[in-house]
Amino acid sequence: MSEFPHIEYPIHIPYNLRVYFTQKAFDVGNPLFRDLACSKESGNRRKALFYVDEAVSQSKPELADEIASYFDHYSEELRLMGVNVLPGGESLKNDDKCLDRIYADIERSKICRHSYIVAIGGGALLDTVGFAAATAHRGIRHFRFPTTTLGQADAGVGVKNGINFNRKKNFVGAFAPPFAVVNDFSFLDTLPDVHLRNGYIEAIKVALIRDATFFDWIEENAEALNAFDRKAMEELIHRCAEHHVAHIATSGDPFEMGSVRPLDFGHWAAHKLEQLSGFALSHGEAVAIGIAIDTLYSEEMGYLNASSAERILALLKKLNFEIYSDHLERRNGSRFPYVLEGLEEFREHLGGLLTITLLKRVGSRFEVHEMDTDVVLRAMGRLKKLS
Ligand SMILES: NC(=O)c1ccc[n+]([C@@H]2O[C@H](COP(=O)([O-])OP(=O)(O)OC[C@H]3O[C@@H](n4cnc5c(N)ncnc54)[C@H](O)[C@@H]3O)[C@@H](O)[C@H]2O)c1
Ligand SMILES: [Zn+2]
Structure with missing residues (x-):
């Protein structure tokens, strides 16, 4: 004062x-x-x-x-x-x-x-x-x-x-x-199927960071969601919107004055990928890949167990999301791909300390303030093999 x-x-x-x-x-x-x-x-x-x-x-x-x-x-x-x-x-x-x-x-x-x-x-x-x-x-x-x-x-x-x-x-x-x-x-x-599907990824994201029961529900309803069953889609939208609004209203930081932004789980890579693809990758498609990266990163670092990581990737695949893109490999001479610039751009956008949300369990997240770029590269390498 x-x-x-x-x-x-x-x-x-x-x-x-x-x-x-x-x-x-x-x-x-x-x-x-x-x-x-x-x-x-x-x-x-x-x-x-x-x-x-x-x-x-x-x-x-x-x-x-x-x-x-x-x-x-x-x-x-x-x-x-x-x-x-x-x-x-x-x-x-x-x-x-x-x-x-x-x-x-x-x-x-x-x-x-x-x-x-x-x-x-x-x-x-x-x-x-x-x-x-x-x-x-x-x-x-x-x-x-x-x-x-x-x-x-x-x-x-x-x-x-x-x-x-x-x-x-x-x-x-x-x-x-x-x-x-x-x-x-x-x-x-x-709405074309590709965009109908895109919304599912934000529901998976919010379930991963806040609500294991919702994640179970998405798994159980994957077939209905793949068939774009209206009842299942409406329930997914309602539950996902509820989580977003509740987070904004009750997290204590609706206008993001701090550095923690859990609703942007998987988004540091996604925003960069959208840009690298010349926006050919939609936001939803890019977020699916971003979530896959941060899931395997969480596992590689020992924060998330292997079976949970497997379960998350399986759901992404079951809902027909790609978990890898060649744009992840684009680089300018150095051994580091452009996508890693997404980390600094993410930090710059928020200001303050780099803060990345990772997973401890399905439905439970935490924050880190640095990412080991070799581990990020390893996670991306694994996704390439899995895709
Ligand atoms: N403000 C926020 O908090 C926030 C959060 C998440 C994402 N976003 C932004 O939202 C954007 C992605 O939104 P999106 O996934 O809705 O994609 P979009 O707005 O790009 O729409 C996808 C395509 O569908 C078309 N379309 C839209 N409604 C349609 C309908 N009913 N029938 C037929 N075609 C239709 C659009 O013209 C567009 O071509 C990104 O720019 C992302 O950054 C903002
Ligand atoms: Zn998003």
Whole structure:
């Protein structure tokens, strides 16, 4: 505490992180969005500007009309300021120009802090639109409607958003809790299998660090999940989202001021791999490989027993995740592959001491502050043989 004269008041800002589950949110018979947008606490603020992921808009061409009809139906309470389409996927986060376009829309539509921005799409679109919403007018309330399993289970239900800079993941961003998240399962109807599967990896991740029973459940339901059985997927999403929201709300560090970031288990390598692949590897695919590396690393270091490591890799394989990529071998003359730069970039992004989450058991994690690069290389070598 400084002894210099100073003025100091604590500022407590209560946030409420809310995730709703529904089907067909813009069916006029579904009052959820109206109820949320026009609730007492929102003070009847009701202008809304929409951004829809291009892939969602193409695979569900009636969506814009449904939204328009919804707003017509509730016209006394809601006012639609436009439904804009943006390309989805990582290319959006790599395109800094798209922010200018969103800011221009916000300015033109006179969207103020008492209005809403509504993002409907994959995690990449939610991250981008969420960042624009968090920064325009220093923060506009925003709704997230994640349309991928990964978005509904993880990316869409948290408090972070952002875009890439110089192809570095999430280099520019902000912590801004959404006004509300609506997980509308009917959006999953048009999602390609590869992206349906991607969300499973974040569920495995959160089960590994927090909940052995959930891990058992994923194992027991692997066949149903492989068949994209809707009941199993919805349960996985619900349980995974619950863990993420609970962690954010109760870990004591919602805005990641410290260095510990357990929800990023397996992500130091994953973020680098996404970049090394020119974003050909999706976030989910890269996280599967990152989890495989940190699982074998935990085993090699004697923290995790061999049968648990085997069990984890078996589940990844059973759910048809690749556990190795040739991008792990890319190097620039030295004996060290580029992927190891992911460790320093991870540290830099968080600040402070390098902090990597590892496993003690299924459902139980701990942190280390250094990684032995030879052991990381050995773990990657084993994965190559196993893949
Ligand atoms: N903010 C966070 O806390 C957080 C957490 C985890 C991941 N993320 C980010 O989320 C992103 C990954 O999100 P993702 O896995 O949802 O991938 P994504 O946003 O790249 O979407 C995958 C693809 O599916 C398309 N798509 C989306 N919904 C669809 C639908 N219903 N039907 C048909 N196509 C559809 C998209 O256009 C895209 O091409 C990464 O950028 C990652 O860094 C953010
Ligand atoms: Zn992730």
